[in-house]
Amino acid sequence: MTPKYLPPGPRGWPVVGNIFSLVAGHRFLTMTEWAKTYGPVYRIQLGKETMIVLSGYDVIYEALVKRGEDFSSRPASPIVKLTNPKRIGIITAPFGSPWKEHRKFTLMSLREFGFGKRSLEGKILEESVALQAEILKMGNKPFDISRMVQNAVTNVICSIVFGSRFEYNDGKFTRLMDALDQAFSTNIFGQLAIFFPILQRVPGMRRGPQIIVDAVGTIKTYIREEMDSHKETFDSNDIRDLIDSYVRETKSRENDDETTFTDEYTEMVLFDLFIAGSETTSTTLYWAFMYMILNPDIQRKVQEEIYSVLGHDKPPSTAHRAQMPYTEAVLTEVARIGTIAPTSVFHATSRDTSFHGYHIPEGMTVVTNLWSVHHDPEHFPNPEKFAPCLSLLGRSGTVPEGRSRHAVWYRSTHVPGEAAGRDGALRALHFSAAALHLQTARGRYQAFHNRNQRHHSFAQELRTHR
Numbered sequence: 145m146t147p148k149y150l151p152p153g154p155r156g157w158p159v160v161g162n163i164f165s166l167v168a169g170h171r172f173l174t175m176t177e178w179a180k181t182y183g184p185v186y187r188i189q190l191g192k193e194t195m196i197v198l199s200g201y202d203v204i205y206e207a208l209v210k211r212g213e214d215f216s217s218r219p220a221s222p223i224v225k226l227t228n229p230k231r232i233g234i235i236t237a238p239f240g241s242p243w244k245e246h247r248k249f250t251l252m253s254l255r256e257f258g259f260g261k262r263s264l265e266g267k268i269l270e271e272s273v274a275l276q277a278e279i280l281k282m283g284n285k286p287f288d289i290s291r292m293v294q295n296a297v298t299n300v301i302c303s304i305v306f307g308s309r310f311e312y313n314d315g316k317f318t319r320l321m322d323a324l325d326q327a328f329s330t331n332i333f334g335q336l337a338i339f340f341p342i343l344q345r346v347p348g349m350r351r352g353p354q355i356i357v358d359a360v361g362t363i364k365t366y367i368r369e370e371m372d373s374h375k376e377t378f379d380s381n382d383i384r385d386l387i388d389s390y391v392r393e394t395k396s397r398e399n400d401d402e403t404t405f406t407d408e409y410t411e412m413v414l415f416d417l418f419i420a421g422s423e424t425t426s427t428t429l430y431w432a433f434m435y436m437i438l439n440p441d442i443q444r445k446v447q448e449e450i451y452s453v454l455g456h457d458k459p460p461s462t463a464h465r466a467q468m469p470y471t472e473a474v475l476t477e478v479a480r481i482g483t484i485a486p487t488s489v490f491h492a493t494s495r496d497t498s499f500h501g502y503h504i505p506e507g508m509t510v511v512t513n514l515w516s517v518h519h520d521p522e523h524f525p526n527p528e529k530f531a532p533c534l535s536l537l538g539r540s541g542t543v544p545e546g547r548s549r550h551a552v553w554y555r556s557t558h559v560p561g562e563a564a565g566r567d568g569a570l571r572a573l574h575f576s577a578a579a580l581h582l583q584t585a586r587g588r589y590q591a592f593h594n595r596n597q598r599h600h601s602f603a604q605e606l607r608t609h610r
């Protein structure tokens with residue numbers, strides 16, 4: 145088939161293109177609607193930038209797994225130009241050797257420091273105990289759980305990266321949390337000013353981008369301070385955490401003029417882990433709490449399953465996962481229905497590519513609409529309904545690799561790239577989310593159980609408190 149140049153797409157306004165349709169509402173819903181008219185591969189225009197949007201399981205799988213080498217780059221988007229102009233690190237780095245090398249090194253080191261090993265479980269359990277204590281401090285008052293969860297999740301990442309956790313009221317830690325919040329809090333004006341930098345000359349329009357730049361600066365300063373103190377106490381016989389791994393590797397390559405193992409790179413990789421790991425995991429847990437509150441029957445079944453496996457005092461571990469298929473199905477459903485990264489991280493073509501009869505030039509932004517997969521009525525008859533489904537799970541109780549088309553939701557957060565390389569593949573995350581959830585629900589339950597000698601559910605109690 146002779147490739148046509150680019151696919152068709154919705155008409156936009158002169159100069160701005162489709163930007164107002166996207167910043168006004170939820171862009172993933174608008175994109176899902178557009179796919180009904182223009183098909184699973186279509187084009188949108190944001191200012192001068194043309195983007196390709198991919199929808200549905202088949203097309204996304206084909207691009208990110210079967211054609212992973214072609215679709216595994218990242219665009220030099222306006223937000224990247226603002227926050228990482230050299231495009232180093234992992235998440236926003238283009239396809240190529242430095243990205244591959246750092247991603248491989250980071251994953252290897254993370255494994256060494258716990259991801260996928262029991263030591264991570266210990267860190268998560270320690271943190272879940274601290275989280276329970278915070279929850280119990282609230283007594284009978286209504287409270288907002290979000291900052292507590294974010295503290296706990298970020299602390300797990302701190303333990304792995306920096307080798308230590310922080311007290312939740314530590315001033316430095318609070319500033320880090322505030323900066324993480326601000327890094328994700330652009331409003332519509334901020335988005336427009338980032339996309340059309342000329343608007344930053346309009347009084348007041350510089351504020352949004354500046355907040356992000358300042359937040360990024362705060363997080364990086366913090367990382368830099370940790371790197372400096374690690375260097376002062378570095379002992380090659382005692383590698384304590386991810387920073388030490390990087391210090392060791394950087395030292396071993398000191399005489400290599402081409403090396404990318406520099407302080408600048410290390411700082412950006414660590415920054416990426418904070419940005420990628422904290423907000424995503426926290427938000428997934430908020431959804432989990434919310435669906436448990438809204439569905440007390442489901443919550444009760446989860447609790448019963450947990451107790452049947454762990455009793456009332458045994459800590460959970462990945463080894464128990466297969467024994468808790470219902471809990472696994474519930475967490476799976478939380479991730480599906482919430483789809484907390486609905487348009488994922490934008491990809492870009494790493495070379496000129498022919499796809500579905502179109503010619504997509506190198507460097508073009510490619511948006512994978514994961515929402516369209518997880519809410520596809522063909523696979524989920526009532527996609528907006530929270531309906532944990534055991535039949536999605538394999539005999540082991542976990543989602544089988546490549547067995548079910550429906551399993552794509554689970555895999556699409558990280559896996560499309562896994563075969564191809566651009567994945568993040570830090571699956572232990574799913575365990576972290578599960579363990580925190582289990583422990584918290586369990587601790588909360590136990591506290592009430594002990595006090596009232598009755599089986600209350602966490603959600604029912606929270607409701608009563610409101």
Ligand code: HEM
Pocket residue numbers: 234235236247301416417418420421422424425428484485488489556557558560561565566567568569570573577
């Ligand atoms: C439920 C929690 C999480 C969700 C939903 C999530 C989702 C995602 C998504 C959608 C991507 C983009 C994949 C793609 O390029 O197609 C991604 C990339 C990434 N994630 Fe996660 N993530 C989560 C937790 C974490 C954690 C805990 C870490 C590490 C501490 C992490 C590290 C990364 C990294 C480094 C990348 C970039 C990979 C690359 O560009 O090569 N993620 N994640």
